[in-house]
Amino acid sequence: MFCDSSAHVAAIYNNGSIHGTRVYSLFHFGSGNSSMAKVSKKKVSKKSLKKSSTVTGKITDVRPNVMYDDEDDEEDLSKADENITSEEEEEDGGEDERKRQKLLEAISVLGGKRQKKLGERSEAAVQMSEFTVNAEGQGDKIDLSDLIGTMDKTSAVPAKTKKQLKNLQRTKKTIECPISKQESERIQRDVAFQKAATEVTRWKGIIKQNQRAEQLVFPLNQEPPGPKPMERVVTGWKAQTPLEQEIFALLSANKQPINDPILTPAEEASMRAMSLEEAKIRRAELQKARALQSYYEAKARRDRKIKSKKYHKVQNKAKRKEFLKEFDEMVKTDPAAALEQLNKIELARMQERMSLKHQNSGKWAKSKVIMAKYDEGARKAMQQQLEVNKELTQKLVTLQNNDDGEEEKEAVYEEVLPDFVNDAVQGLDFSNPWMRGKLSEDLTEKEISDTVDLVKEEPGAMGNTAGEEDEEEVEETEEEALLREFDRRRKLCHGQETDTAPVISVDDEENESAAEDPEASDKEEEELSEFTSLFRGIADSCPEAEAEKAEADASHTDTSAQLEEGLVRIRTLEDMELLSQEESVAVEAPVQPPDTENLLSATQKEGKNRKRKRGIELNEVLTKETKVIQVPLAPIIQDTEDSDEKLDQRGLIKEAFAGDDVVSDFLKDKRKQEDAGKPKVVDLTLPGWGEWGGTNLQPSRNKRRRFKIKTAPPPPRRDQHLPSVIMSEKRNSSISVHQVNSLPFPFQNQAQFESTIRSPLGRTWNSEQTVKKISKPKVVTQLGAIIEPMSREELMKDKKQVSTGNKSTVDSWKRKH
């Protein structure tokens, strides 16, 4: 048995090395030496354990380590061997073995019965055992389970060790091999950095807040100005004389303020508990609530004082109806509450049944009984009372009479109270129903109205907006008129074919631009130039000009951010003028080219014509040219669009602009522009001025002539001799030097920028307070005060503020909803 196992082990261990054979031989010869066997077994088990552990650890590069361990073990083994077996002995043993094998072979051949097949010898092992153990297991890994399997069979191994081994096998806890130094340092650094980063991120709120603040006053945590409390002034002072000490002892015993004679600790606590604004808001709310309460109370009292029975009857009836309605609704929506209500009704019914009310047994009833014989009314009244009783004592849907005091009161309140009292409890004060309501809402509304007022107060802005509106209106009417005309013409010319479609599309654009407000004059101009270029079939000049313009703009914006550093030193105001002149030249240069180019392109073709005859009849020229246009334009469209699609498109356009007479429109436009540019005669005549008065008096002709002021005619228009061009005269080069030609960075649209420019800052236009508020500098520093870096206390303060701020916002939100 033992031999078997040992052989097994050896086979497994036999890695084709000398060590392996040595082990084998050791077992073979020293089988009697149990201690040796044990040692080897232990080694083996240990090794296999290690192996299993490494396998479970799943660390790939452990193999060399294990290998190393292997060798180690074997060396140990061999060392242990040396004491017992020497080399010679081994050789001797080998020889003996051989002899013995031979003998065995011979015997087996003789017998021939119990022939055991010898294992095939495939490896260069020195020995082959009779048990057909060969070197097949070479290279296989040994497992603890293999060993334990054999161990189970051997009874010699104590149960305790077995158990331990099994436990070992089960628990696969392994110690991971330590990470390299670099790696561990890296991790350490990473963790430390994360920590520092989170710590630093706490400042984010404060930093954002300071960046957004309208004004920052440095040093940051200054003492507030004004009288300081006594306490802070005399902090250094101490009670010295026995009398003083006695007084102080008394004061401290009674919890009176010692240092600060103004406020007791309780008062201070209350001061700290609520900020001034909060307190103000709260006070206002309370005031309002109180006023409301007293008002409703008075109303209720008034109601109760009314003696008219009819009034109360009507009231009660109405209430009852209301109640029933509510109850019905409640049955649908909130059955639980309805059940409660039902109980209440039941209780009321019981009370009614117990009491003698409405039983015709009261004083009044008795008197009525006497009268009943004669008086129809009395009888009726009694009847009514009984009916009431019946009604009240009826089961289920009956109602109690509201005679008893409490019920009535409740009902009154129900009717009288504002809705919000019945809302779910939201506010801070649970005891007072008046504090639960939506009082804050009113407040905000008021605020809004205030702000509206403020807006109204700003005079400049309002005037301007009004003006704008007027303008818009005018434009709109113009547009409407155009549309109407368009419609009319369309009806007229429906189905008529006109071939001016491509030109018309351009014209439409032009129309639109004309309809736009005068501020977009630049755009208009550009489009006009486009129009002319199209007109003349010079398509390439325009994009070039545009590109140039864009480039000029880009260069301008590039320089805008930087200081413009030059060799000129400014010493006087005159220098500054020089500077600005330079600038003006520089500015004008890039802006001009497109205009002049357009002009040139327009004039080049026209040039000869113009030389021949000065005054051209616009109508003639234009009517002639309508035919010329179509030639260059047709291929352009063909280039860009597919043929069939183009046809569709064309048809569409034709249909859309069927009724347009482009030429006459254009002429009309031009005429309009010219008229607008012409100076108007200012008539300053006042009827009755300097003459005898009376009705329907006309000022004399002489006077009229005297008071009519004619202004000088403007310089001739630039497009005077260009029949197909409208050149806007609005652009003034002397002003354009001072104008901003691109939208500056923080602004998102033109309107925004213009509105900021339009609102004046000075005290000519604003009240003193407003000026002060507007012209507050962003950063204020104090003369001769050291500004310390931000301290950690700031952070704590901020946290507190944020928390309170959150709370307050939540509160206000709650109040609103």
Next chain:
Amino acid sequence: MKVKVLSRNPDDYVRETKLDIQRVPRNYDPTLHPFEVTREYTRALNATKLERVFAKPFLASLDGHRDGVNCLAKHTTNLSTLLSGSCDGEVKVWNLTKHECVRTLQAHEGFVRGMVVRHCGTSFFTVGDDKTIKQWKMEAPGYGEEEEPLNTILGKTVFTGLDHHRQQAVFATCGQQVDVWDEQRSSPIRSFTWGVDSFSAVRFNPVETELLASCASDRSIVLYDMREPAPLKKVIMTMRSNTVCWNPMEAYYFTCSNEDYNLYTYDMRYLDRPITVHMDHVSAVLDVDYSPTGKDFVSASFDKTIRIFPKDGGHSREVYHTKRMQHVICVKWSADNKYILSGSDEMNIRLWKANAAEKLGVLAPREREATNYSQKLKEKFQHHPQIRRIAHHRHLPRNIYHQTKELRVMKEARRKKERNVRKHSKPGSVPVVSEKEKHVVTVVK
């Protein structure tokens, strides 16, 4: 019979005492005050012109050093005291109000590399080329006493920089490694090394006082936490940074002055790209200091100019230079946000105004209101070309002017070339690298 009479309430026009201000009735009807934009534009233009006329930033020059000024130190509690160390090991204490030197001491042999005043203001530390750290008393020694340091620590290597903790008795030095010292001990309580052998500057964070930043010779900026045994992180840039300065109001921003003529503002949490690249200098930037409000910073450069940058602006808002000022080695912004001090190669310390056109001294309320108003006007119309032109004009010495131009041309050429390369290569193969990303090589964790 009722007779209606015009009457006025005397409360509206009678003063209670003659010390009251006369009440001036105003009518704010906009029709009575037309042309508001044009009028204000004219005012703004005039204000801008006057600002440029009054922009005289240079105040005084403090001379007395016998070698180039290598380092400056602000007094922590006293505005009028300034300390300066020169390249011959001399330290001078100056009284700024009187423009005079009040004390001179031979602190080191060789350069005074770094100097810092203790947070309480009673003593200051210096490090020098003689491998020593010395602590000195702020007060001059009495009559007959010898000028001696309070403490001297002998180091093994040369120290190149020094900074003191804002509250604790701890200071940091740099040289071959970054050391954190307790004032009471003669050996550092912490030493940080990270594969670098030479540091040029170390600075404590004034807000999160346990954090440090240092510039190393391997083109990196390294962050440390005093409480941790290891450094935190480092960013390696294309060129070496000379000094670093933390924003005193915003805990996680710092700015470093670089050899590549630029300054870079980083958020310490995201080192992979700077928040802003500040360009304008035409030579290596040697020193940088934040204004105590944290809104601007000033930089000193080898190109003999000082420039003031807004903390989030890519270009400077101001450039200071004089004919005689040579390479500016160190610069400080005074603790009251009013002055700038610069020490340069030619042995002088110069005192400048932080706002070139600001009137010094106490302002009357009306004066203050007027300046506030004109300031707002300038702000409002700053985009108008005429005003911008005047406000941005600065005089520059010829060589710097030409150098700036040259640099601009070079940059444009480079940009153009890159664009052409991109145009003629496979789309996507030449990526567009933003200016901010260009200068960061890598971030090492």
